[in-house]
Amino acid sequence: MKIAVCVNHVPDTETKVRVASDGKTIDPSGVNYVLNPYDEFAVEEALKIREKNNGEILAVSLGNDSNKETLRKVLAMGVDKAVLLKAAAEQDSYSVAKAISEYLKTYEPDLILIGKQSIDSDNSQVGGLLAEFLGLPSVSVVVKLEIADGIAKAEREIEGAHEHVELTLPCVISTQRGLNEPRYPSLKGIMQAKKKTIEEVDAQQTEPRVKIIGMKSPPEKQPGKIVGEGPDAVPELVRLLREEAKVV
Amino acid sequence: MSVTILAVAEQRNGEIKKTSFETVRKAREIADGLGGTFKALLIGNSINDTAKELGKYGAGSVIAVNNDKLTHYSTTAYTKVVGEIVKKEGAEIVFFPATALGKDLAPCVAARVDGAVAADCTELKIEGGDIIATRPVYAGKALIDVKIDAPVKIFTLRPNVFPAGEPSGDEATIEEASVDISDDDLKAKVTEMTETSKGKLDVTEADIIVSGGRGLKSPDNFHLIEELADVLDAAVGASRAVVDAGWRPHDEQVGQTGKTVSPALYVAVGISGAVQHLAGMSSSKYIVAINKDKDAPIFQIADYGVVGDALEIVPVLKNELKKTLGK
Numbered sequence: 001m002k003i004a005v006c007v008n009h010v011p012d013t014e015t016k017v018r019v020a021s022d023g024k025t026i027d028p029s030g031v032n033y034v035l036n037p038y039d040e041f042a043v044e045e046a047l048k049i050r051e052k053n054n055g056e057i058l059a060v061s062l063g064n065d066s067n068k069e070t071l072r073k074v075l076a077m078g079v080d081k082a083v084l085l086k087a088a089a090e091q092d093s094y095s096v097a098k099a100i101s102e103y104l105k106t107y108e109p110d111l112i113l114i115g116k117q118s119i120d121s122d123n124s125q126v127g128g129l130l131a132e133f134l135g136l137p138s139v140s141v142v143v144k145l146e147i148a149d150g151i152a153k154a155e156r157e158i159e160g161a162h163e164h165v166e167l168t169l170p171c172v173i174s175t176q177r178g179l180n181e182p183r184y185p186s187l188k189g190i191m192q193a194k195k196k197t198i199e200e201v202d203a204q205q206t207e208p209r210v211k212i213i214g215m216k217s218p219p220e221k222q223p224g225k226i227v228g229e230g231p232d233a234v235p236e237l238v239r240l241l242r243e244e245a246k247v248v
Numbered sequence: 249m250s251v252t253i254l255a256v257a258e259q260r261n262g263e264i265k266k267t268s269f270e271t272v273r274k275a276r277e278i279a280d281g282l283g284g285t286f287k288a289l290l291i292g293n294s295i296n297d298t299a300k301e302l303g304k305y306g307a308g309s310v311i312a313v314n315n316d317k318l319t320h321y322s323t324t325a326y327t328k329v330v331g332e333i334v335k336k337e338g339a340e341i342v343f344f345p346a347t348a349l350g351k352d353l354a355p356c357v358a359a360r361v362d363g364a365v366a367a368d369c370t371e372l373k374i375e376g377g378d379i380i381a382t383r384p385v386y387a388g389k390a391l392i393d394v395k396i397d398a399p400v401k402i403f404t405l406r407p408n409v410f411p412a413g414e415p416s417g418d419e420a421t422i423e424e425a426s427v428d429i430s431d432d433d434l435k436a437k438v439t440e441m442t443e444t445s446k447g448k449l450d451v452t453e454a455d456i457i458v459s460g461g462r463g464l465k466s467p468d469n470f471h472l473i474e475e476l477a478d479v480l481d482a483a484v485g486a487s488r489a490v491v492d493a494g495w496r497p498h499d500e501q502v503g504q505t506g507k508t509v510s511p512a513l514y515v516a517v518g519i520s521g522a523v524q525h526l527a528g529m530s531s532s533k534y535i536v537a538i539n540k541d542k543d544a545p546i547f548q549i550a551d552y553g554v555v556g557d558a559l560e561i562v563p564v565l566k567n568e569l570k571k572t573l574g575k
């Protein structure tokens with residue numbers, strides 16, 4: 001079984017975002033970049049599927065040289081091969097999915113795993129676009145997955161419920177927290193990963209279709225008032241919620 | 249020729265959710281602003297009566313696609329239906345609610361109709377005939393203004409941001425449309441649905457959220473949060489710390505690796521306010537914080553703060569609200 005897993009290299013959740021001088025992107029100084037948390041679930045799931053079904057896992061990341069750090073990490077987790085699709089800085093979901101789909105056409109995976117969203121641009125689109133560009137079915141926000149006899153049975157999280165979805169392979173699965181507990185790379189894995197080559201390919205360029213006009217900080221919330229201390233403050237809090245905020 | 253605008257509404261078991269009314273209302277406003285033709289689209293089986301509801305929120309006509317193969321959601325089949333209707337109507341602008349369904353469907357439809365999606369928009373305005381959308385990135389730590397440059401422009405609208413408004417007495421005209429669904433279109437299909445929240449609201453849909461964190465000291469104390477949520481008809485949320493500790497299910501997690509929410513009222517109980525949590529909830533209209541540590545970052549963004557032990561304050565708050573609300 002050939003599994004492709006798409007991984008992104010993103011600012012970690014502790015990042016305090018400052019808008020860069022171009023007014024369109026974030027200031028990268030002091031920012032720590034990590035493997036996108038939702039992609040970790042995709043990598044872990046790929047490893048678990050390979051343990052059962054054998055086969056090969058290819059990790060694909062689109063970006064620049066700094067993405068190699070993330071590719072190195074997933075190799076250390078146990079992924080077999082890694083490819084960096086080198087691309088211009090300005091991308092949107094459409095151009096990313098187009099470039100990855102073009103590359104994967106030559107790899108012909110049985111299964112494509114990807115995090116349900118990148119925690120930087122928060123688009124939740126690449127999985128669906130990728131599936132359509134490749135003419136494959138997809139399921140998103142997956143919290144449970146079983147694969148047998150060319151069929152994927154997935155549970156997908158929706159508002160207040162889980163949808164049980166059946167799809168034929170090959171397909172695209174986008175992963176959500178809850179699916180598994182990603183492993184830490186072992187020391188042996190880290191050593192082996194150092195010896196592996198990361199293939200570098202120029203990504204097919206497509207013009208981004210969602211153009212960023214500008215980036216701004218959200219309106220700053222003014223600190224409100226401390227109503228009081230302890231249970232004695234409760235009647236005043238309820239009064240404010242009713243009379244001032246009018247929300248209860 | 250005037251532009252055609254389509255709003256894709258969502259029904260589950262014959263019921264339309266508030267998020268679809270919000271989307272229809274906003275889409276209608278944009279259509280009026282652009283002087284375009286506006287229609288809503290509803291997909292399912294025997295949904296004509298349900299579809300009429302959309303008239304109360306501004307949809308003069310609703311395209312209803314009924315098919316027994318569309319009773320349950322299927323990404324592949326629904327993509328085909330929306331794609332064909334978009335082409336048939338010549339729609340250049342399409343709106344979806346940014347719900348689980350809308351977020352799943354919109355990118356697939358975009359690929360099918362040569363479009364592109366501005367996802368999870370929180371503001372839309374018309375400038376020189378173009379729609380400028382504002383959308384949060386980095387879980388709301390920044391906002392970007394975007395413009396779509398594609399033949400079909402698709403926008404998904406964040407729930408709880410655009411008001412649905414009061415329903416009018418209007419009933420929509422139903423235009424039935426049929427789309428053939430073959431087995432090949434059902435490569436992905438829903439076979440079953442299991443409720444996870446026992447009838448409770450999901451945090452992304454709720455007007456009020458009561459969230460608990462480590463300050464509750466033990467998972468056994470979370471019933472205090474649930475009871476307070478009950479009194480307020482609120483959804484229950486949780487911080488990453490308590491989800492990671494296994495106290496609460498991950499679908500309750502609010503924050504950058506959980507859900508981003510914008511309710512009218514967010515009550516943070518025993519949550520100190522890590523950067524990633526604040527990102528996910530700071531766009532709430534009103535924030536109440538209850539925390540022992542008066543220097544906790546959550547008080548920096550809270551409208552109303554109460555300093556003290558959550559275990560002592562929450563039961564009193566519940567009783568006081570019960571009394572006031574006559575419950």
